[in-house]
Amino acid sequence: MEEGTPLTLSLKFFEHKKIFFGDFESDSELDHNFQVSDESVEVMVQREGEHLPREDYLKNLRSGESNMSVVRKQALDWILKAHTYFGFGAWSFFLCVNYFDRFLSISKLPRGINWFTQLLATACFQIAAKMGETKVPQYARLHVGSPKFIFEALTIQRMELLVLNTLEWKMQAITPCSFIGYFISKITCEKHQMKSSLSKSMKLMLSISTCIDFLEFRASEIAAAVAISVTRELEAKEIHKALSSLAMVKKERVLKCLELMKDMSVVKVSGNLFTNESVF
Template identity: 50%
Template sequence: MAPSYDCAAYVLLCAEDNDSILGFDEEEEEDGHGESWVLGKRSGFYGDFLMGFPLQSDECLVLLLEKEAEHMPGNDYGERLTTGALDVSIRRDAIDWMWKAHAHYSFGPLSAYLAVNYLDRFLSAYELPQGKTWMTQLLSVACLSLAAKMEETEVPLSLDLQVGEPKHVFEARTIQRMELLVLSTLKWRMQAVTPFSFIDYFLHVFNDGNAPSKLSLSQSAELILTIARGTDFLAFRPSEIAAAVALTVLEELQMVEVEMAVTSCIHVKKERVLRCYKMIQDLLMTESKLLRSASPSSSSVPQSPIGVLDAACLSYNSDDITVGSHGTCYQISPASKRRRISR
């Protein structure tokens, strides 16, 4: 019998206190207490990501392709951000904080992507009240908390999760109510289909059936998170992003020739993959120029995914929340332990 996801989803809300979780008080911004979860901090990783898992079957891939649109923000979301119909600073500020907290606890790459996915889907469907800037911070905490509960084996207390000297600190019951609002707005579809669901498949297919290396997986994860921060890629499906990222990384590692490899894209539209690939090249070129202008020591950075992302890691300052995509860099631990993968 198929598992009941409606029932399973209730485990996302840990019993941090016994207070009511109905409704919002207008200005609840208090210190949290009365929580019961214990954090065991672990190192982040990229090299072991997706290693040891079987390759997606064609049947599984087709099912994921059918479901991926259900886990994307509304079709007009990116345009509304671009035109100013939605305040892009809300998204930027939310991701700035989530990236810093994510790096502080060395969560895995999928947790970071899920948090942004929840944020985008929520903002595309729910209009935050005007003039309540504390709501942005509360939404950020709720999205990262839910992502960690979905993906991580060890999750910090809600109060401890609020690192980085935030302007507002919320108590556990307030975060729980926001979590419920996010869950209901997203229709409890939290095990989202993401580019991580497809990346191993495309790395395998584009490389003549050879198993993905740790290096290619590591660089792909970094590049996916770099893309997640911007708004230009919101129109692309997760499968298209994964295919374009795989092409970018394998080309840099001199394993494929893009025009030849893209002909094996039988499950995604080749023209959209190539368009996404070209946008990634433009993004990396911009990142490289910014690194060159920011520091003389980075003048020798090659204009390639590996060179740009490695330089970004070296220049990352953990105390700077405006660092952008550079905040996704971690120390790789050989003892990193993996668990559920969003398939």
């Protein structure tokens, strides 16, 4: 991916805008994020499969079925604008995207109903705000970013209920935010570097969140790849050294995620990651 492409511009946007970091500003929140126990992380790795879109979702997006990839991009563009407007945290953003993808993967979009996707995005946004934010916007304030359609509060509430029922009320989703602080603390022990790396990690994870190719990976795999990319010199030997500290993730999957980030010019990696070094 060359300079000036949407993904590159997205990363630059996050580098220059202080948004989405309400959940990670205070020292106490940072310390809590870094001090998650090994046992808790192992449980999250085991549970993250419960909060994934259907296995054929990425295939359907890539095939262009029902124009889903365009629909998803438009919805996530609006979600991004809404989160920026309200200054919400990174966790609620990832929750919102997770809800949207899971719903879209198991429910066919009604044909000829242009407003449905926007209503779905609005409902997912509101549910995520209730899960991850201290202040939830009033329904009348949700019409940000010059949307094409305006919905009444009752309509949004009904859509929220449909989303909750469709997702079987499994709303405490595991996201990359669940792992990132822990992985950074495993790779580096210097507290000042941890805080700086956490901020960089959030920007990087947010910048790649709208790219469908990363739906191939689980939250833990994305978080591990991002943690390595912001804390290490990205030479193969340094990457394999970092991977040795992250025993609970599949190393070949993290390497594949790093390769994708490299291919999309999100990070620069020196050499071939898939070496014959004994790391697996």
